[in-house]
Amino acid sequence: xxxxxxxxxxxxxxxxxxxxxxxxxxxxxxxxxxxxxxxxxxxxxxxxxxxxxxxxxxxxxxxxxxxxxxxxxxxxxxxxxxxxxxxxxxxxxxxxxxxxxxxxxxxxxxxxxxxxxxxxxxxxx
Numbered sequence: 014x015x016x017x018x019x020x021x022x023x024x025x026x027x028x029x030x031x032x033x034x035x036x037x038x039x040x041x042x043x044x045x046x047x048x049x050x051x052x053x054x055x056x057x058x059x060x061x062x063x064x065x066x067x068x069x070x071x072x073x074x075x076x077x078x079x080x081x082x083x084x085x086x087x088x089x090x091x092x093x094x095x096x097x098x099x100x101x102x103x104x105x106x107x108x109x110x111x112x113x114x115x116x117x118x119x120x121x122x123x124x125x126x127x128x129x130x131x132x133x134x135x136x137x138x
């Protein structure tokens with residue numbers, strides 16, 4: 014089993030920045046792809062970004078390209094999401110996720126095996 018704990022959420026004004034962190038514990042040898050998803054109010058959970066173990070492959074949702082940057086530190090079993098130029102539509106609960114079986118990067122919920130509890134990001138005007 015892998016446990017994930019997110020941090021770094023909060024309230025920020027439009028145009029501001031936040032940095033989310035997610036620390037993995039437990040069977041971290043199974044932590045292959047790490048990703049971020051978000052669930053806006055009243056909407057379904059959606060893909061934000063993902064990164065392979067080597068950081069060689071990174072995917073972003075079109076809605077965050079050029080504004081968000083995903084990175085990871087394997088020595089710390091941590092993945093980060095740097096969010097810049099935040100918009101009101103970025104308001105959501107952000108979830109960290111881990112793919113722990115194949116190492117294949119994906120953008121759908123069912124491709125991920127472990128999930129964190131989520132951290133709230135609220136962008137106000």
